[in-house]
Amino acid sequence: MNPAVGLFAFLAVSLATAVVGFYGLRISRTTGDFYVASRTVPPWWNASAIGGEYLSAASFLGVAGLILLSGTDALWFPVGYTAGYLMLLLFVAAPLRRSGAYTIPDFTEARLDSKVVRRVTSLVVVAVGWLYIVPQLHGAALTIRITTGLPSWVGSTAVVVVVCLTVVAGGMRSITFVQAFQYWLKLTALALPVVFVLLVLAGNGSEPRAPLPINPTGLAPAGAYQHISLLVALLFGTLGLPHVLVRFYTNPDGQSARRTTLIVLGLLSVFYLFPTVSGALGRMFAPELAQSGQADALVLLLPGKLIGGVAGDLLSSLVVAGAFAAFLSTTSGLVVSLSGVISQDLFGGSVRGFRLAAVLAAVVPLGFAFMTDTLALAGSVGLVFAFTASTICPVLLLGIWWRGLTDTGAIAGMLTGAVLCGGAMVLGTLMGAGNAPAWLAQPAAWSVPSAFAVTVVVSRLTKNRVPASVNRVMSRLHVPERPVATER
Amino acid sequence: MPDSPLFTAAAVAVIVLAIAVVVGVGLKVMRSFRDLGTDAERATYNTLHAASRAGQHLRGGLQPAGAAKASKQLRVLLGCDALAITDTDSVLAWDGAAEELRPSLMRLAEEVLATGRTAVVTHAGQGPTAKAEHGNHGFSAVIAPIRAGSRVVGSVAALAPAAGAGLVRATSEVADWIAAQLELTELEASRTLLMEAEVRALRAQISPHFIYNSLNAIASFINTDPARARELVVEFADFTRYSFRRHGDFTTVAEELRCIDRYLLLERARFGERVQVSLRIAPEVLSTVIPFLSLQPLVENAVRHGLEAKEGPGHITICANDSGAFAEVTIEDDGVGMDPEHLRSVLAGHTDGDHVGLRNVDARLRQVYGDEHGLVIETAPGEGTLITMRVPKSQPDHDA
Numbered sequence: 001m002n003p004a005v006g007l008f009a010f011l012a013v014s015l016a017t018a019v020v021g022f023y024g025l026r027i028s029r030t031t032g033d034f035y036v037a038s039r040t041v042p043p044w045w046n047a048s049a050i051g052g053e054y055l056s057a058a059s060f061l062g063v064a065g066l067i068l069l070s071g072t073d074a075l076w077f078p079v080g081y082t083a084g085y086l087m088l089l090l091f092v093a094a095p096l097r098r099s100g101a102y103t104i105p106d107f108t109e110a111r112l113d114s115k116v117v118r119r120v121t122s123l124v125v126v127a128v129g130w131l132y133i134v135p136q137l138h139g140a141a142l143t144i145r146i147t148t149g150l151p152s153w154v155g156s157t158a159v160v161v162v163v164c165l166t167v168v169a170g171g172m173r174s175i176t177f178v179q180a181f182q183y184w185l186k187l188t189a190l191a192l193p194v195v196f197v198l199l200v201l202a203g204n205g206s207e208p209r210a211p212l213p214i215n216p217t218g219l220a221p222a223g224a225y226q227h228i229s230l231l232v233a234l235l236f237g238t239l240g241l242p243h244v245l246v247r248f249y250t251n252p253d254g255q256s257a258r259r260t261t262l263i264v265l266g267l268l269s270v271f272y273l274f275p276t277v278s279g280a281l282g283r284m285f286a287p288e289l290a291q292s293g294q295a296d297a298l299v300l301l302l303p304g305k306l307i308g309g310v311a312g313d314l315l316s317s318l319v320v321a322g323a324f325a326a327f328l329s330t331t332s333g334l335v336v337s338l339s340g341v342i343s344q345d346l347f348g349g350s351v352r353g354f355r356l357a358a359v360l361a362a363v364v365p366l367g368f369a370f371m372t373d374t375l376a377l378a379g380s381v382g383l384v385f386a387f388t389a390s391t392i393c394p395v396l397l398l399g400i401w402w403r404g405l406t407d408t409g410a411i412a413g414m415l416t417g418a419v420l421c422g423g424a425m426v427l428g429t430l431m432g433a434g435n436a437p438a439w440l441a442q443p444a445a446w447s448v449p450s451a452f453a454v455t456v457v458v459s460r461l462t463k464n465r466v467p468a469s470v471n472r473v474m475s476r477l478h479v480p481e482r483p484v485a486t487e488r
Numbered sequence: 489m490p491d492s493p494l495f496t497a498a499a500v501a502v503i504v505l506a507i508a509v510v511v512g513v514g515l516k517v518m519r520s521f522r523d524l525g526t527d528a529e530r531a532t533y534n535t536l537h538a539a540s541r542a543g544q545h546l547r548g549g550l551q552p553a554g555a556a557k558a559s560k561q562l563r564v565l566l567g568c569d570a571l572a573i574t575d576t577d578s579v580l581a582w583d584g585a586a587e588e589l590r591p592s593l594m595r596l597a598e599e600v601l602a603t604g605r606t607a608v609v610t611h612a613g614q615g616p617t618a619k620a621e622h623g624n625h626g627f628s629a630v631i632a633p634i635r636a637g638s639r640v641v642g643s644v645a646a647l648a649p650a651a652g653a654g655l656v657r658a659t660s661e662v663a664d665w666i667a668a669q670l671e672l673t674e675l676e677a678s679r680t681l682l683m684e685a686e687v688r689a690l691r692a693q694i695s696p697h698f699i700y701n702s703l704n705a706i707a708s709f710i711n712t713d714p715a716r717a718r719e720l721v722v723e724f725a726d727f728t729r730y731s732f733r734r735h736g737d738f739t740t741v742a743e744e745l746r747c748i749d750r751y752l753l754l755e756r757a758r759f760g761e762r763v764q765v766s767l768r769i770a771p772e773v774l775s776t777v778i779p780f781l782s783l784q785p786l787v788e789n790a791v792r793h794g795l796e797a798k799e800g801p802g803h804i805t806i807c808a809n810d811s812g813a814f815a816e817v818t819i820e821d822d823g824v825g826m827d828p829e830h831l832r833s834v835l836a837g838h839t840d841g842d843h844v845g846l847r848n849v850d851a852r853l854r855q856v857y858g859d860e861h862g863l864v865i866e867t868a869p870g871e872g873t874l875i876t877m878r879v880p881k882s883q884p885d886h887d888a
Contacts, residue, residue: 100777100884100886100887102881102882103813107884110882110884130501131497131498131501175810249775250771250772250774251775252742336812339812340813344812344813351811351812354811357812368496371500372496372497422498422501425498425499426498426502429499430499464553464556465553468548468551468553476884476887
């Protein structure tokens with residue numbers, strides 16, 4: 001592939017992100033537009049923003065790669081990623097919007113009336129955020145390496161630099177617009193090439209080089225346990241993602257938060273059609289990518305391989321642009337919400353503190369990314385979901401739906417989840433390649449129930465610590481807002 | 489997947505955590521080896537430390553949870569076997585041995601609660617279990633009343649095998665000390681009430697000038713442009729309806745902006761095109777909760793003191809931005825500006841008269857969010873004015 005294509009795409013996306021971020025609101029309005037200005041973001045616009053923030057490297061590159069490697073088994077990933085929003089819609093979206101708390105630590109502090117819980121939640125949220133940024137940076141490294149031939153570190157560093165600059169310079173003031181723009185960019189970047197490839201293949205009537213059901217790698221298929229565990233991780237993990245939850249506050253009330261979630265479900269379903277088709281095309285027409293360990297780059301390489309020429313180059317640059325939109329949007333969303341948490345708990349919430357926190361939130365994962373290797377994007381993001389599901393999710397769900405939750409129970413649950421899930425990750429590493437049994441490689445199926453159980457049992461044991469404010473907070477979470485009185 | 493980046497990342501995280509824990513524990517151990525003074529100094533420290541810890545727990549009033557935590561500290565302080573805190577109807581907390589006596593404590597405390605005098609009750613094992621466990625010793629209980637003003641609101645009971653005069657004296661002192669803590673709580677509560685009353689009073693200060701000017705402006709249109717006059721009256725009605733509303737001390741940025749819109753419509757009936765306004769609002773902060781009528785007075789100040797005195801058209805820019813955990817609202821005008829010294833004395837409450845609105849908003853912001861969230865005003869004579877307001881986005885206790 002022409003190296004200039006990748007570079008050009010990266011620069012264009014970074015520039016567009018910065019421009020939308022800075023000038024999204026700069027349209028000076030006259031008083032006549034007051035009504036427009038004071039109207040909140042419409043749900044579909046907000047839903048695009050959530051989609052933009054949520055669809056990370058794992059969705060953009062990883063899903064197609066996994067389908068190439070393991071066929072229909074990999075469909076569990078898009079199913080889980082999307083269905084997580086159903087959980088969010090049913091159990092979390094509206095009550096959380098009504099809580100008036102802006103971050104998960106804010107929520108736990110208000111719900112349990114305890115500073116210590118806040119500290120512990122903040123630690124967990126920062127850990128989740130950092131772990132989640134690492135695969136994004138790996139995705140960037142992979143993309144830059146494949147498309148331009150530059151060394152891997154250039155890609156991850158470039159993403160961190162762009163994110164730091166825009167966030168520190170206040171470029172995320174209109175983050176909703178930025179993220180919504182990124183969603184449509186990602187969708188276009190993935191859909192157009194797939195459509196073109198399909199048209200070209202239909203046009204010249206080329207025969208598949210390998211039948212779809214044939215596994216190109218010869219890896220053993222995953223068992224039922226892995227599927228269940230993965231689904232548990234993805235379903236419950238979505239509930240606790242810090243950067244996704246923040247977006248719900250742009251909704252004016254609980255009801256529009258629900259509507260937004262419904263639209264997100266639709267948007268995600270549409271999006272995941274395309275990586276799936278890409279993966280299937282890869283299996284039939286480019287099975288050699290599976291052997292060369294470039295499965296995650298399938299989406300990037302497919303247009304060049306199957307179309308070629310100027311059209312191929314153009315489509316490739318579009319895909320690269322979409323990929324960088326994925327890295328930039330997820331990373332900047334995470335960095336903004338992490339730096340909110342870090343600056344409040346560490347630097348007293350000043351403007352300077354926020355900037356410092358933003359740099360801290362982006363640079364630490366960069367260090368992790370340098371120390372580790374790019375492998376199976378979708379899988380590593382799946383593990384982050386498992387960690388979130390074992391730590392934040394029990395506290396969030398029980399905090400919203402069970403009045404018996406106590407601060408001790410919440411802390412015990414979060415620590416249990418963190419130790420079990422983190423321990424499984426570390427142990428899996430120590431045991432070495434392929435030796436780790438399924439229950440260690442996919443810990444969610446047992447670590448999530450344990451975290452729930454510990455939270456409930458410890459809360460039961462410390463019944464006298466149920467905060468006095470529980471009735472007030474609970475009614476605030478669950479009673480629909482009264483209509484605005486000044487509305488004409 | 490042993491080489492998975494996440495495994496390694498998690499491993500690194502665990503190692504870093506482990507190091508942090510070791511360092512933390514090490515520091516703690518080293519600190520405890522430091523010289524902490526003579527025995528008397530240490531005893532004083534321990535007593536005061538226990539008292540202040542217990543005091544914190546009693547700040548919520550006589551509640552079971554707080555009393556349970558406080559009774560642990562107080563038992564250590566008194567050095568007795570068991571310590572109980574009661575209110576007038578029930579035992580709130582019991583810490584230490586002989587928990588089986590708990591049901592009978594209220595009966596023993598009855599007289600103390602009625603008379604308000606400290607009593608020593610010897611409980612020689614009336615219950616069969618108590619006898620079996622403690623043999624012939626029984627327990628002596630010193631029960632001292634907690635007096636808030638002239639009322640008895642509860643009692644403290646200290647149980648020991650034998651109650652000497654020392655324990656009696658100490659227990660009465662502890663009871664008095666608890667009473668002092670409770671009075672502090674009441675003081676806190678009344679301070680909150682006072683603050684709320686003050687906020688209500690401040691809220692009610694809608695400018696009479698504005699009402700007068702608006703009505704005059706509307707009157708001038710009645711003959712020349714009846715349709716516009718009617719529209720303005722409706723706007724005026726909506727504006728007053730919002731300003732005089734009864735419920736809630738908080739509103740959202742969106743609603744406040746709507747109120748500003750109505751206000752500016754009315755002002756422009758007077759000033760015509762001399763007042764120009766532009767807005768730059770990040771949708772993320774529209775649902776942020778802010779004190780009721782906290783932005784409109786700032787805009788009114790910009791019109792009244794910035795643009796009214798200025799020749800030719802004036803411009804007001806209203807921005808609302810998302811800034812981490814805070815929402816930042818700025819209101820800028822290119823009017824005549826103010827003398828910073830004068831403004832300072834107005835905000836400090838030394839000078840009455842103009843800029844009442846600014847002082848009002850500043851005082852309320854400080855009361856609600858603390859001193860670091862007061863208005864930040866940048867101005868100089870002839871240079872215009874820039875007012876910045878920063879409020880936390882997360883306010884779970886405030887309902888819009």
